[in-house]
Amino acid sequence: xxxxxxxxxxxxxxxxxxxxxxxxxxxxxxxxxxxxxxxxxxxxxxxxxxxxxxxxxxxxxxxxxxxxxxxxxxxxxxxxxxxxxxxxxxxxxxxxxxxxxxxxxxxxxxxxxxxxxxxxxxxxxxxxxxxxxxxxxxxxxxxxxxxxxxxxxxxxxxxxxxxxxxxxxxxxxxxxxxxxxxxxxxxxxxxxxxxxxxxxxxxxxxxxxxxxxxxxxxxxxxxxxxxxxxxxxxxxxxxxxxxxxxxxxxxxxxxxxxxxxxxxxxxxxxxxxxxxxxxxxxxxxxxxxxxxxxxxxxxxxxxxxxxxxxxxxxxxxxxxxxxxxxxxxxxxxxxxxxxxxxxxxxxxxxxxxxxxxxxxxxxxxxxxxxxxxxxxxxxxxxxxxxxxxxxxxxxxxxxxxxxxxxxxxxxxxxxxxxxxxxxxxxxxxxxxxxxxxx
Amino acid sequence: xxxxxxxxxxxxxxxxxxxxxxxxxxxxxxxxxxxxxxxxxxxxxxxxxxxxxxxxxxxxxxxxxxxxxxxxxxxxxxxxxxxxxxxxxxxxxxxxxxxxxxxxxxxxxxxxxxxxxxxxxxxxxxxxxxxxxxxxxxxxxxxxxxxxxxxxxxxxxxxxxxxxxxx
Ligand SMILES: C[S@@+](CC[C@H](N)C(=O)[O-])C[C@H]1O[C@@H](n2cnc3c(N)ncnc32)[C@H](O)[C@@H]1O
Ligand SMILES: [Zn+2]
Numbered sequence: 231x232x233x234x235x236x237x238x239x240x241x242x243x244x245x246x247x248x249x250x251x252x253x254x255x256x257x258x259x260x261x262x263x264x265x266x267x268x269x270x271x272x273x274x275x276x277x278x279x280x281x282x283x284x285x286x287x288x289x290x291x292x293x294x295x296x297x298x299x300x301x302x303x304x305x306x307x308x309x310x311x312x313x314x315x316x317x318x319x320x321x322x323x324x325x326x327x328x329x330x331x332x333x334x335x336x337x338x339x340x341x342x343x344x345x346x347x348x349x350x351x352x353x354x355x356x357x358x359x360x361x362x363x364x365x366x367x368x369x370x371x372x373x374x375x376x377x378x379x380x381x382x383x384x385x386x387x388x389x390x391x392x393x394x395x396x397x398x399x400x401x402x403x404x405x406x407x408x409x410x411x412x413x414x415x416x417x418x419x420x421x422x423x424x425x426x427x428x429x430x431x432x433x434x435x436x437x438x439x440x441x442x443x444x445x446x447x448x449x450x451x452x453x454x455x456x457x458x459x460x461x462x463x464x465x466x467x468x469x470x471x472x473x474x475x476x477x478x479x480x481x482x483x484x485x486x487x488x489x490x491x492x493x494x495x496x497x498x499x500x501x502x503x504x505x506x507x508x509x510x511x512x513x514x515x516x517x518x519x520x521x522x523x524x525x526x527x528x529x530x531x532x533x534x535x536x537x538x539x540x541x542x543x544x545x546x547x548x549x550x551x552x553x554x555x556x557x558x559x560x561x562x563x564x565x566x567x568x569x570x571x572x573x574x575x576x577x578x579x580x581x582x583x584x585x586x587x588x589x590x591x592x593x594x595x596x597x598x599x600x601x602x603x604x605x606x607x608x609x610x611x612x613x614x615x616x617x618x619x620x621x622x623x624x625x626x627x628x629x630x631x632x633x634x635x636x637x638x639x640x641x642x643x644x645x646x647x648x649x650x651x652x653x654x655x656x657x658x659x660x661x662x663x664x665x666x667x668x
Numbered sequence: 669x670x671x672x673x674x675x676x677x678x679x680x681x682x683x684x685x686x687x688x689x690x691x692x693x694x695x696x697x698x699x700x701x702x703x704x705x706x707x708x709x710x711x712x713x714x715x716x717x718x719x720x721x722x723x724x725x726x727x728x729x730x731x732x733x734x735x736x737x738x739x740x741x742x743x744x745x746x747x748x749x750x751x752x753x754x755x756x757x758x759x760x761x762x763x764x765x766x767x768x769x770x771x772x773x774x775x776x777x778x779x780x781x782x783x784x785x786x787x788x789x790x791x792x793x794x795x796x797x798x799x800x801x802x803x804x805x806x807x808x809x810x811x812x813x814x815x816x817x818x819x820x821x822x823x824x825x826x827x828x829x830x831x832x833x834x835x
Contacts, residue, residue: 231713231715231759231798231811232710232712232713232759233756233758345734
């Protein structure tokens with residue numbers, strides 16, 4: 231049951247507190263965000279987004295400060311109050327909202343959460359933060375977790391894989407991600423679309439080494455992009471746009487995109503050569519619908535199948551492919567700037583399990599490749615175990631596979647394949663390997 | 669813990685009659701706590717297992733301002749009802765509809781707690797209303813059933829339209 235007084239509409243801050251609380255309880259940031267966003271007034275949405283993403287991005291640091299301000303930890307069911315406290319600290323240290331407004335609005339949000347009792351507590355803690363700001367901020371810099379806003383295990387993993395780059399990676403992970411577009415070459419050239427954006431007063435630039443890539447100065451709603459619904463452009467990071475070149479495409483090929491959803495790369499490949507016979511697989515029914523949506527928006531077609539790619543008995547008709555793309559499920563450790571909830575949701579034991587899935591995909595799909603065919607393996611991970619070590623082990627198991635050297639290297643050379651690290655060229659972290667069937 | 673999905677009127681699953689719980693084990697306790705979190709998150713003051721698609725006679729309630737007095741009732745039975753009271757009710761399964769419903773003002777219930785022990789309690793006011801509302805759910809009954817046909821149809825139409833928009 232619910233009574234009217236308990237279902238007040240939310241403000242940006244109370245709504246963000248609910249989102250943050252849900253993420254700490256294991257829900258993905260995107261799911262929680264979309265769900266709560268529906269309950270908000272239009273005018274509150276931009277601050278709501280800034281607060282939800284900002285607090286999750288800086289969670290380890292804010293938690294470190296927040297815990298010092300509380301004399302005893304809050305109960306689990308008051309996770310929303312804790313979220314509100316962290317949000318208050320976040321506004322005071324990082325946003326350009328005047329301190330008194332940040333303070334009073336955050337305290338007020340307690341009411342909308344039905345936690346009036348907490349307003350005194352939040353007020354006292356935030357005032358304490360202001361009073362002790364220098365000492366607290368000094369203590370933040372003294373520990374890696376709080377200084378770099380990452381859980382200890384992630385920091386250690388980056389350090390051991392990238393002893394010379396881990397700082398760059400951690401810092402890049404904390405940046406707000408830029409919004410990047412891929413122009414549909416069947417509709418517009420990069421230059422023509424840049425001109426269209428200019429007339430629409432959307433400041434944008436061409437991305438270097440990325441013939442269809444455009445960087446927006448500021449993120450915007452996709453529906454405000456000229457021609458979006460008719461397939462003029464798609465949202466895709468420049469790092470992902472480099473994959474299509476590695477596939478050495480021409481028309482008339484049989485192609486398998488084994489992990490296709492939401493269809494970014496499937497569509498990019500078909501924009502190049504729409505007559506290719508494309509099979510797009512994904513294990514998730516739900517996510518596969520997004521592939522359909524993207525294909526139809528871009529007026530392209532492919533055979534979409536919901537299946538576990540490893541279970542070839544079930545979905546494969548026995549006819550081999552000229553090209554296979556495995557854009558494997560991974561830790562996402564290269565794209566934390568886009569998915570800051572990875573910091574809270576990913577657990578160290580996940581990595582081994584993901585590596586096993588990647589290995590299964592490689593082993594089960596390799597026999598589906600024609601002799602002289604090309605398999606491209608990619609992840610948005612920065613961990614060697616999912617990337618170069620995965621490929622090294624695969625090459626040892628598969629004597630008829632050999633590394634293929636593409637015409638242009640997409641990133642820094644790794645032991646095997648190529649690795650883009652977060653912070654390189656302001657792109658997402660990404661791994662690429664090309665394997666040829668002898 | 670986990671947040672559970674709440675079914676929305678006119679979902680036919682809300683019309684099923686819930687089955688008695690034979691044994692109060694860890695699964696039931698887990699469900700009860702997940703339901704409680706779901707209810708706090710909504711935020712609501714009562715939730716029946718039927719609403720989260722579990723056909724079990726289990727309800728969770730917390731009418732306190734501080735949200736620190738959860739009440740779990742397993743296999744609840746109304747023993748005594750007394751008086752009448754009108755209250756504007758809403759339901760997590762019927763979003764954005766609030767209507768006056770007349771129910772007993774004072775009640776006595778028997779139920780099992782999370783340890784599987786039988787207890788009896790008396791309730792009045794909002795707690796009495798809420799317990800009756802939730803026990804109704806276990807019988808497949810909704811507060812809109814107390815309204816006129818016309819009002820119920822209007823709510824149903826609006827929610828069906830909402831659901832279509834979501835798809
Ligand atoms: C990194 S995402 C793919 C992104 C996509 N290639 C794009 O460019 O838009 C990985 C996808 O792999 C899918 N997946 C995971 N395991 C799979 C399996 N065994 N078979 C098929 N798909 C799988 C996931 O559902 C997820 O959608
Ligand atoms: Zn109800």
